[in-house]
Amino acid sequence: xxxxxxxxxxxxxxxxxxxxxxxxxxxxxxxxxxxxxxxxxxxxxxxxxxxxxxxxxxxxxxxxxxxxxxxxxxxxxxxxxxxxxxxxxxxxxxxxxxxxxxxxxxxxxxxxxxxxxxxxxxxxxxxxxxxxxxxxxxxxxxxxxxxxxxxxxxxxxxxxxxxxxxxxxxxxxxxxxxxxxxxxxxxxxxxxxxxxxxxxxxxxxxxxxxxxxxxxxxxxxxxxxxxxxxxxxxxxxxxxxxxxxxxxxxxxxxxxxxxxxxxxxxxxxxxxxxxxxxxxxxxxxxxxxxxxxxxxxxxxxxxxxxxxxxxxxxxxxxxxxxxxxxxxxxxxxxxxxxxxxxxxxxxxxxxxxxxxxxxxxxxxxxxxxxxxxxxxxxxxxxxxxxxxxxxxxxxxxxxxxxxxxxxxxxxxxxxxxxxxx
Amino acid sequence: xxxxxxxxxxxxxxxxxxxxxxxxxxxxxxxxxxxxxxxxxxxxxxxxxxxxxxxxxxxxxxxxxxxxxxxxxxxxxxxxxxxxxxxxxxxxxxxxxxxxxxxxxxxxxxxxxxxxxxxxxxxxxxxxxxxxxxxxxxxxxxxxxxxxxxxxxxxxxxxxxxxxxxxxxxxxxxxxxxxxxxxxxxxxxxxxxxxxxxxxxxxxxxxxxxxxxxxxxxxxxxxxxxxxxxxxxxxxxxxxxxxxxxxxxxx
Numbered sequence: 001x002x003x004x005x006x007x008x009x010x011x012x013x014x015x016x017x018x019x020x021x022x023x024x025x026x027x028x029x030x031x032x033x034x035x036x037x038x039x040x041x042x043x044x045x046x047x048x049x050x051x052x053x054x055x056x057x058x059x060x061x062x063x064x065x066x067x068x069x070x071x072x073x074x075x076x077x078x079x080x081x082x083x084x085x086x087x088x089x090x091x092x093x094x095x096x097x098x099x100x101x102x103x104x105x106x107x108x109x110x111x112x113x114x115x116x117x118x119x120x121x122x123x124x125x126x127x128x129x130x131x132x133x134x135x136x137x138x139x140x141x142x143x144x145x146x147x148x149x150x151x152x153x154x155x156x157x158x159x160x161x162x163x164x165x166x167x168x169x170x171x172x173x174x175x176x177x178x179x180x181x182x183x184x185x186x187x188x189x190x191x192x193x194x195x196x197x198x199x200x201x202x203x204x205x206x207x208x209x210x211x212x213x214x215x216x217x218x219x220x221x222x223x224x225x226x227x228x229x230x231x232x233x234x235x236x237x238x239x240x241x242x243x244x245x246x247x248x249x250x251x252x253x254x255x256x257x258x259x260x261x262x263x264x265x266x267x268x269x270x271x272x273x274x275x276x277x278x279x280x281x282x283x284x285x286x287x288x289x290x291x292x293x294x295x296x297x298x299x300x301x302x303x304x305x306x307x308x309x310x311x312x313x314x315x316x317x318x319x320x321x322x323x324x325x326x327x328x329x330x331x332x333x334x335x336x337x338x339x340x341x342x343x344x345x346x347x348x349x350x351x352x353x354x355x356x357x358x359x360x361x362x363x364x365x366x367x368x369x370x371x372x373x374x375x376x377x378x379x380x381x382x383x384x385x386x387x388x389x390x391x392x393x394x395x396x397x398x399x400x401x402x403x404x405x406x407x408x409x410x411x412x413x414x415x416x417x418x419x420x421x
Numbered sequence: 422x423x424x425x426x427x428x429x430x431x432x433x434x435x436x437x438x439x440x441x442x443x444x445x446x447x448x449x450x451x452x453x454x455x456x457x458x459x460x461x462x463x464x465x466x467x468x469x470x471x472x473x474x475x476x477x478x479x480x481x482x483x484x485x486x487x488x489x490x491x492x493x494x495x496x497x498x499x500x501x502x503x504x505x506x507x508x509x510x511x512x513x514x515x516x517x518x519x520x521x522x523x524x525x526x527x528x529x530x531x532x533x534x535x536x537x538x539x540x541x542x543x544x545x546x547x548x549x550x551x552x553x554x555x556x557x558x559x560x561x562x563x564x565x566x567x568x569x570x571x572x573x574x575x576x577x578x579x580x581x582x583x584x585x586x587x588x589x590x591x592x593x594x595x596x597x598x599x600x601x602x603x604x605x606x607x608x609x610x611x612x613x614x615x616x617x618x619x620x621x622x623x624x625x626x627x628x629x630x631x632x633x634x635x636x637x638x639x640x641x642x643x644x645x646x647x648x649x650x651x652x653x654x655x656x657x658x659x660x661x662x663x664x665x666x667x668x669x670x671x672x
Contacts, residue, residue: 373473374511378521378581379499379529388516388524395515395564 010062014038016145024113030124034143037128041135050134053312053344054254054283058226059138059201066198068168069223072249073193076219076413080405082163082191089167090148090174090196102156103188108149108177118153122179126205126232130258134287139230139256142203146177149203153181154188154212161189161217161406172197178204182212184236189215189403195222195250202229210236210263215402216243219413226252237263237292244401246410247274247282248417254283260291261323267296271400274302275390275417276309276341283312284332290323290356299330302394305341316348319356326351328358335393336364337386387418422620423447423470423589428481430462430469439465441645442481447589450617454631455624456656457642458664463624464508466642467593471505472498485589499525500532504587506578508594513565518577521565522547522584529585550583554610572603579610590614591622596630608633628660641667 015035020028044056083100085092092107099105111119124143130136150164168174174197182188186209196202208214220227227250235241247253257270274282288297303311313332334343345362367389375385391414398414401407423445430440439462447453457463469476470483472495483491490498513521527537538546551561554576566574575595582590592611596604611621611634623634631639631653639655640647643664648671649655659667 368511369474371511371513373495374507374513375521375525376495377471377473377499377505377507378525379496379532379585380525381496381528381532382494384524384528385496388513388521392513392515392564398515 011043011060012062012141014141014144019145019147022113024115026116026120027112027123030120031144034124034127034140037131038137038140038144041131041137041140043137043141050285050314053314053346054281056138058199058252059228059254064171064173064199066171066224066226066251068170068172068195068198068225071167071194072221072417073219073413076193077161077163077191077406077409080409081160083158083160085150085162085164087148087164087166087176087196089169089172090176090200092148092150100158100160100162102186103152103154103158103162105162106151108151109147111151116151118181119151119179122181122205122207123177126207126234127203127230129234129260130230130232130287136230136256136258138201138228139203139232142175142177142201142230146175146203148174149177149179151179152188152190154186155183157187158189161191163191163193166192166194166196168195168197170198174200176200176202178202180204180206180214182206182208182214182239184209185211187213189217189406191406192216192218193221195220195225195227198224199226200228202227204229204231206231206233206241208233208235208239208241211238212236213240214242217401217406217410218243218245219410220245220247220253221249223249223251225250227254229255231257231259233257233259233268235259235261235263235266235268238265239263240266241268242400242402243270244397245272246414247272248414251279252281254285256285258287259297260289261295261297262291264293265295266292269298269300269400271298271300271397272302273394273397273414274304274311275414276303276305276311278307278309280305280309281312282310284315286315288317288328290317290319290326290328292323294325295323296327297329298400299332300397300400301332302397303334303343304337304390304393305334305343306337308340310341311343313343313345313347313362315346316350317358317360319351319353319358321352323353324355326353326356326358328356330360331396332362333393334364335390336366387415390418391415422449422486423622424484426482428466428469428483429479430465430476431479433475433477438479439476439645440469443645443647445640445647447620447622449620451637452615452621452623452634453638453640454636454656455622455640455642456626456659461642462645463642464593467505467591467622467624470591471495471503496528497532499585499587500529502588504582504585504590506575506582506590506592506595508597510566510574510578512567514567516565518561518563518565519547522581525581526584547584551580553613554580554583555606556580571598572600572606575599575603575607576610579607583610583614588618589620589622591624593624594626595623596625596627604630604633628656631656643668643671
């Protein structure tokens with residue numbers, strides 16, 4: 001038998017020595033450890049079980065051959081009062097960082113050399129905790145080499161949402177690492193729109209202390225771009241964590257979300273809606289660990305796919321021994337608008353407590369012909385009727401957004417996106 | 422208004438003839454009722470006229486104001502003035518009733534090359550018409566038919582009819598699932614829309630609805646054909662004697 005050919009793949013760097021050298025004490029250690037984690041686990045391979053439905057190659061290669069394209073979500077949320085933070089080609093202009101009551105905003109690039117006590121305890125730590133039982137080495141790479149990100153320390157109820165607007169041009173490759181700390185009883189909403197780079201590797205670490213509330217709304221757009229995101233969340237007692245993502249563009253997207261419910265009576269919601277057309281691969285990979293009593297978790301994912309678009313869902317609820325009275329809900333559904341599109345779903349439950357309620361479901365379906373006829377019989381042309389039924393299909397995911405104004409903005413944006421197609 | 426000539430229809434998927442030569446001539450301003458036993462083809466007739474898929478017209482024609490409609494898309498027939506009130510109105514979660522109504526009204530106007538109704542004008546009109554049907558603001562805000570009772574669904578159908586102002590209204594077993602009070606309310610809504618230029622085709626199993634919506638002409642349908650046509654007294658006859666006598670007559 002011939003020896004397997006040693007294919008030399010030009011892969012991305014796992015370490016950035018000058019960056020580590022110039023980093024302050026708080027991030028230096030985290031970066032070195034993350035680099036070691038990445039080297040020990042190696043970059044993801046096609047044969048890895050966790051990458052069974054999405055090829056990791058595009059995230060692993062050193063080279064980016066894509067062109068960032070026009071943002072379709074430009075102007076979204078403009079009519080809302082927000083605390084705006086702009087990323088241009090993966091850079092924050094530190095001088096432009098706004099200030100707001102009950103929170104401090106800093107950029108990773110300018111704070112890297114400082115001694116930020118609050119960030120030291122989070123940066124790379126939540127990511128490291130999320131490496132078990134499944135290795136997420138590209139997140140470790142992110143911790144090791146990220147040069148930019150937004151660091152937010154929330155100490156009270158922040159009145160307006162923090163809106164991160166990312167724009168990029170050309171063949172940019174962005175590695176961004178955000179850290180958000182929500183103090184006990186504090187509240188913040190973070191919105192992310194746009195694309196950080198033609199290729200981007202984004203990590204968001206969120207530590208929500210007891211009684212804190214964190215709401216996250218994300219809109220991913222662009223055409224020829226690849227995006228890998230990880231959210232690592234640590235949720236305390238009676239805290240609330242909600243994240244919603246709308247993906248209305250991009251060739252390749254993988255959104256991972258790893259949450260740990262560590263205090264009693266907490267609740268989390270991870271939701272997403274995507275509209276995929278043609279050369280579109282969209283993967284939601286979620287891992288929620290219940291490690292406290294009487295917590296609720298919800299996963300609601302809706303994917304609308306056409307012209308050969310592919311949707312993936314890997315969602316897991318792990319209920320540890322002792323996490324009694326857990327209420328876990330998981331639904332992943334696809335609306336396949338033709339025979340060429342596909343939806344691959346792997347829902348998982350792993351339960352070690354005996355007094356829990358966990359439900360999960362996954363469906364794939366076509367447009368309801370009776371509903372389509374109903375709309376058309378009222379004079380609504382077929383294409384518009386399909387749009388309305390598509391909105392109807394994704395509505396359950398959008399309903400997971402707590403703020404009704406922002407939910408309405410998302411709905412309007414979706415409607416506009418569809419009528420522009 | 423609506424002329425149906427020798428209409429033959431079979432199911433597309435299986436070789437089953439449902440309509441076997443239906444002839445009907447509906448004049449402007451009149452209310453025609455169709456009664457008949459289960460499986461006689463009444464609902465099929467309403468679906469075929471309004472453009473639902475799954476049926477194949479093998480023979481015959483249907484004209485709305487002299488224009489053939491059988492080759493038109495469902496939305497084109499609606500814009501031409503045809504309306505079907507569904508026996509089972511469809512629930513559409515996540516789409517607000519108001520959004521749906523406004524989309525439908527403006528889509529029809531656009532198809533007819535008319536100017537769209539402004540948001541303000543639409544709101545004014547819909548509020549007035551909803552009030553007559555005892556449809557409150559809450560029901561207008563909710564998703565289309567979601568969580569509506571049987572009566573609310575049918576009232577919502579009549580509201581759509583009132584907003585779209587069709588010339589030819591087909592009511593498919595609008596009385597099914599209605600209690601007495603709801604039937605009165607729905608009938609009042611229909612009667613308010615009666616005028617000399619609007620025609621109704623009321624499909625029903627029971628004479629009861631026809632006490633409220635008084636027909637000018639009553640047709641009896643059986644086995645895919647109209648077997649008898651008469652005045653309102655025909656409905657009373659059916660109510661008393663059932664269909665058996667009539668079926669025997671033609672056998």
